[in-house]
Amino acid sequence: MNYGPVVEHMKKIASVLSVKINSDGSCGDICLEAANDLYLKSVNVSREDFRPGKPYTNYIPKDLNFEAMSYRCVLEQRMIHSYVNAEFYNAWMELYLMPMDSEDVDKKYFMFSYDMSPKVDANVLADISPDIASRVIRTTLKLRETDDFKKSIRGIMDDIRADCEANRGCILLTDFKARTCSVLCDSLSPDEHTPDMASYIDEGGYLRNPAEDHSMEDDNSDIAFFDIVETWADLIAGSNCYIVHDADELEKMKDISPIWYTSLKYAGVYNLVIYPLKANGETIGYIWVTNFNSDNTLNIKAILEVTSFILAAEISNYQLFRKLKILSDTDLLTGLLNRNAMNNRIADIVSGDSPFNGEYGVAFVDLNGLKAVNDKEGHIAGDNLLKAAASVLRDTFMENEIYRVGGDEFLVLVVGKTEQDFNNLVDDLRDVCEKSDTVKVAVGSYFGNSNVDIREAMHIADERMYKDKEEYYKKYPELKYRNSK
Structure with missing residues (x-):
C-alpha cells in the first residue's frame, strides 16, 4: 500500500513506519515507509534523498525506547502517547504512535507524529x-x-x-x-x-x-x-x-x-x-x-x-x-566544623531543641607555638601545622564533634561516654602531642551531666586550658611571642 498520500495530507509532522514480524512472532527491523515534508525537514533529509523502506536509523540515531514503543504499538494494536525529553534534538517531544491496518503478513505498520518544543510544557506534562x-x-x-x-x-x-x-x-x-x-x-x-x-x-x-x-x-x-x-x-x-x-x-x-x-x-x-x-x-x-x-x-x-x-x-x-x-558549617582549611556550627550546636542545646540526656565531656584545645611558626616559616607552614593538629584531633576523638573555633583554638564535644572514657581520650591527646615534634597543645577539659549548663562547662574547660597554656610557655618562653625577622 502506498502510504505517501496519507501523510502528505497531514498538517503536522507525520510518517508511516513498518515493523517486521519474525516467524516466531517477535519483532524485527523498523523501517520508514513514508514521510511528509514536515517530517523530512525535522530530520534534515531532502525529499530527493528519502528512500522508502529503509531502516529508520538511516535518518535518526538508534533509539531503544522508540523501538520498544513501536513494538508495543503494533503488537498490542494500541495508540501510544508519550512526552519525552529528547536529548538528540535538545527538545521536549510529544509523541503519537497509531497502529494501521495492513494486508502484509510479515509486516505491521503504524503512523508516527510528534510536536517539539525547546522547553518543557507543564500543561502537557500534567495531562x-x-x-x-x-x-x-x-x-x-x-x-x-x-x-x-x-x-x-x-x-x-x-x-x-x-x-x-x-x-x-x-x-x-x-x-x-x-x-x-x-x-x-x-x-x-x-x-x-x-x-x-x-x-x-x-x-x-x-x-x-x-x-x-x-x-x-x-x-x-x-x-x-x-x-x-x-x-x-x-x-x-x-x-x-x-x-x-x-x-x-x-x-x-x-x-x-x-x-x-x-x-x-x-x-x-x-x-x-x-x-x-x-x-x-x-x-x-x-x-x-x-x-x-x-x-x-x-x-x-x-x-x-x-x-x-x-x-x-x-x-x-x-x-x-x-x-x-x-560550606556554612565547615572550616575550609582543616575540614573540621567551624565556629558558626559550634554556636548553632550550643544554641540548640541551650534552647532544648537538641538537649543532652546524659553525661558529656567538653575540651578546649589550643595549638602552642603557631605564632612562632608563622613568623619563622611563613603562613603556609602555619596552615600546615593547623591541618596537622586537626588530623591529630580527628584520630584521637573519632566519631565525636570537633570544632575549630578560632585561629589556633579547637573545641571537642564528647557525648555518650563515661567520665573514664573521656579522660582517657584527653590523656591520649596529651601523649600523642608530647611525642610529636610539631603538634604541641594546651588542653582544658570538663566532664558533667545534663544538669550542668553547657556554657558553664565550656567556661571551666576554657579556664583550665589557659592555665595549661601558661605552664607550657613558662617552660618554653621563646615560643610565646613573635620573633622579629
Whole structure:
C-alpha cells in the first residue's frame, strides 16, 4: 500500500513506519515507509534523498525506547502517547504512535507524529489520567510530610514500587565529575529475597557479588560500578527512559552493557524501566523499577515520567541545601566544623531543641607555638601545622564533634561516654602531642551531666586550658611571642 498520500495530507509532522514480524512472532527491523515534508525537514533529509523502506536509523540515531514503543504499538494494536525529553534534538517531544491496518503478513505498520518544543510544557506534562494524577499529588504531599528528606524519599519509592507491582525500586545518585554514585533509597517487595542495592557496591564504589557462593559469571571485582552507570546513557540513547519489557529485550542490552546485563541476570531481573533524573542540564541520578507488571507498562511509564521530573528538582534542591550547609558549617582549611556550627550546636542545646540526656565531656584545645611558626616559616607552614593538629584531633576523638573555633583554638564535644572514657581520650591527646615534634597543645577539659549548663562547662574547660597554656610557655618562653625577622 502506498502510504505517501496519507501523510502528505497531514498538517503536522507525520510518517508511516513498518515493523517486521519474525516467524516466531517477535519483532524485527523498523523501517520508514513514508514521510511528509514536515517530517523530512525535522530530520534534515531532502525529499530527493528519502528512500522508502529503509531502516529508520538511516535518518535518526538508534533509539531503544522508540523501538520498544513501536513494538508495543503494533503488537498490542494500541495508540501510544508519550512526552519525552529528547536529548538528540535538545527538545521536549510529544509523541503519537497509531497502529494501521495492513494486508502484509510479515509486516505491521503504524503512523508516527510528534510536536517539539525547546522547553518543557507543564500543561502537557500534567495531562495525565486522574489515577496517575492522584499518585503524583501523593508524591508531592509526601515530600512535605516530614523534615527528614531521606525518609520521605523512601516512602515515595515504596509507593512507586507498589504502584508498578515491581519487586524493586531504587534511586541512585550520580556525580559525573567525581565519577561516583550512591544509593539514595532502595525499596524491595516483602517477598523479595535478593540483596539490597548497596550490597552490589563495595565501599570503594566497585561492583561486588553479594552472594556467599560468588556464583556470578565473571569476576567483576575490579569494575567500578560507575563504569556501568556510564553505559546507561547509551541505552537511553537520547530519549528520556529505557524500558526492557521481557527477557528477549533484556538480551539486546548485552552488547551495550555486558557487565550490567550479567548483574541483572544474576539478580533475576527480566524486565526493567529506568529514568534519568535531570536538573540544570545535568544527570544527577537514576530511578528504576524491576520485574514490574508488564501488562501495565504504559501507566508505569506515565507514573515515572512525572514523578522523576518532580523528584529530580527536589533532589537537586536537597543537594544544594546540603552543600550550602556544609560550606556554612565547615572550616575550609582543616575540614573540621567551624565556629558558626559550634554556636548553632550550643544554641540548640541551650534552647532544648537538641538537649543532652546524659553525661558529656567538653575540651578546649589550643595549638602552642603557631605564632612562632608563622613568623619563622611563613603562613603556609602555619596552615600546615593547623591541618596537622586537626588530623591529630580527628584520630584521637573519632566519631565525636570537633570544632575549630578560632585561629589556633579547637573545641571537642564528647557525648555518650563515661567520665573514664573521656579522660582517657584527653590523656591520649596529651601523649600523642608530647611525642610529636610539631603538634604541641594546651588542653582544658570538663566532664558533667545534663544538669550542668553547657556554657558553664565550656567556661571551666576554657579556664583550665589557659592555665595549661601558661605552664607550657613558662617552660618554653621563646615560643610565646613573635620573633622579629
